[in-house]
Amino acid sequence: MSFDQLGLSVPLLRALAELNYKTPTPIQTKAIPTVLLGKDILACAQTGSGKTASYSLPLLQRLGNGQRPRSNQARSLILVPTRELAIQVGDNLQGYSLHTSLRSLVVYGGVKINPQMQKLRGGVDILVATPGRLIDLHQKNAVRFQQLETLILDEADRMLDLGFGDELKTILHALPKKRQNLLFSATFSADIRELATTIVHKPVELQIDTPNTTVPSINHWLVPVDKTRKPQLLIHLIKQHEWSRALVFVKTKKGADRLVTALGKADIKSAAIHGDKSQALRRRALDSFKQKTICVLVATDVAARGIDIDQLPQVVNLDLPIVATDYIHRVGRTARAGTDGEAISLVCADEHKQLIDIEQLLGKLIDRQYEPGFEPSHEVPESPSPLRPSKPKKPKKPKKPKKTNTLATTEKLSPHTTTISGQTERHRKHR
Numbered sequence: 001m002s003f004d005q006l007g008l009s010v011p012l013l014r015a016l017a018e019l020n021y022k023t024p025t026p027i028q029t030k031a032i033p034t035v036l037l038g039k040d041i042l043a044c045a046q047t048g049s050g051k052t053a054s055y056s057l058p059l060l061q062r063l064g065n066g067q068r069p070r071s072n073q074a075r076s077l078i079l080v081p082t083r084e085l086a087i088q089v090g091d092n093l094q095g096y097s098l099h100t101s102l103r104s105l106v107v108y109g110g111v112k113i114n115p116q117m118q119k120l121r122g123g124v125d126i127l128v129a130t131p132g133r134l135i136d137l138h139q140k141n142a143v144r145f146q147q148l149e150t151l152i153l154d155e156a157d158r159m160l161d162l163g164f165g166d167e168l169k170t171i172l173h174a175l176p177k178k179r180q181n182l183l184f185s186a187t188f189s190a191d192i193r194e195l196a197t198t199i200v201h202k203p204v205e206l207q208i209d210t211p212n213t214t215v216p217s218i219n220h221w222l223v224p225v226d227k228t229r230k231p232q233l234l235i236h237l238i239k240q241h242e243w244s245r246a247l248v249f250v251k252t253k254k255g256a257d258r259l260v261t262a263l264g265k266a267d268i269k270s271a272a273i274h275g276d277k278s279q280a281l282r283r284r285a286l287d288s289f290k291q292k293t294i295c296v297l298v299a300t301d302v303a304a305r306g307i308d309i310d311q312l313p314q315v316v317n318l319d320l321p322i323v324a325t326d327y328i329h330r331v332g333r334t335a336r337a338g339t340d341g342e343a344i345s346l347v348c349a350d351e352h353k354q355l356i357d358i359e360q361l362l363g364k365l366i367d368r369q370y371e372p373g374f375e376p377s378h379e380v381p382e383s384p385s386p387l388r389p390s391k392p393k394k395p396k397k398p399k400k401p402k403k404t405n406t407l408a409t410t411e412k413l414s415p416h417t418t419t420i421s422g423q424t425e426r427h428r429k430h431r
């Protein structure tokens with residue numbers, strides 16, 4: 001299958017050739033013709049699967065046929081959970097739309113609103129936005145949606161994880177009822193399905209891989225280690241394996257800064273990106289990493305969302321994520337667009353419950369590799385094999401027949417409603 005068999009126009013095919021995209025990825029093969037037909041889609045596509053092009057290309061083509069935007073109008077809206085993803089989607093759109101006259105704009109919070117308001121005056125064909133800033137702009141009348149034709153919700157699961165449920169409702173309320181809707185999510189929980197019912201209309205469901213799994217070319221392994229020795233172990237692994245480009249995930253902003261200091265003392269060049277760093281500093285850190293002037297980028301989950309780095313060979317979890325689905329988002333940074341990658345987790349005894357959740361989500365045990373000299377004094381308990389669920393107990397015959405609520409039982413046991421270790425969404429929002 002090649003791109004010109006998907007019904008894309010010549011200006012788009014030219015841009016793809018210049019970007020050296022030769023073959024469409026599976027999600028692109030399925031989504032592009034469907035979106036071109038004007039249908040709604042509900043797509044389960046993993047990070048790194050090429051999902052951005054799968055919605056951007058047909059969107060650009062459809063917008064090319066319509067009327068130009070009037071002042072302050074947005075003809076299409078791509079909603080994303082973080083500014084990093086907004087920037088990345090915007091960068092991709094620039095590349096794909098090079099030979100069209102369509103105008104796109106990226107807006108997100110944490111920067112001055114006035115320049116964004118000015119840019120919106122002429123109207124835009126595509127507006128890429130994070131929810132909070134979009135609502136601010138709408139309240140200021142800087143953006144209007146009378147001409148809106150298409151809504152795209154990218155990384156919808158992440159949007160809910162970050163607590164944007166209410167913002168989404170506000171935004172949906174402001175949009176015209178008649179529109180095309182495309183919803184993308186890396187994972188499909190019951191919450192996402194419920195959200196989908198309020199957004200998409202008779203959608204074509206696209207399932208590229210089994211839900212909640214990572215891309216297969218990732219080699220997952222973990223090293224059991226005591227909590228306090230994690231930074232030393234990381235330094236040891238970087239030097240031993242000569243990792244030249246590793247993205248390292250940590251739980252907290254302070255932890256990220258401490259790790260950068262420890263790496264610096266070991267002569268390993270690194271930088272951190274997290275919520276307390278300005279947009280300019282984050283961008284600089286990311287650029288240094290892309291240009292290979294630093295070899296380790298330390299990140300918290302929220303800051304790392306949307307990072308797109310070609311050929312990133314190693315993703316390291318210095319701390320396991322609190323929510324299991326974040327593991328999939330994290331490791332999706334490696335093995336992008338068909339390359340191989342490794343996902344390495346440094347796991348201490350305290351994290352064994354998180355590990356069980358991750359392994360259950362993956363449907364397999366992660367290979368354990370003990371590092372000589374770093375064997376833990378507090379052992380990480382072996383996870384029960386997620387592939388061999390414990391035998392269901394035979395129900396005892398009740399003495400008196402009782403009415404049971406089977407629906408409630410099923411809901412409780414749903415494997416996708418993962419809230420781990422007693423952490424709530426509120427905790428996550430403020431991480």
Ligand code: AMP
Binds near residue numbers: 021023024046337
């Ligand atoms: P995404 O999943 O949209 O974040 O895309 C992951 C990476 O794959 C990005 O760097 C894209 O530029 C790249 N990519 C997407 N589609 C293709 C393709 N058909 N051929 C080559 N690279 C691609």
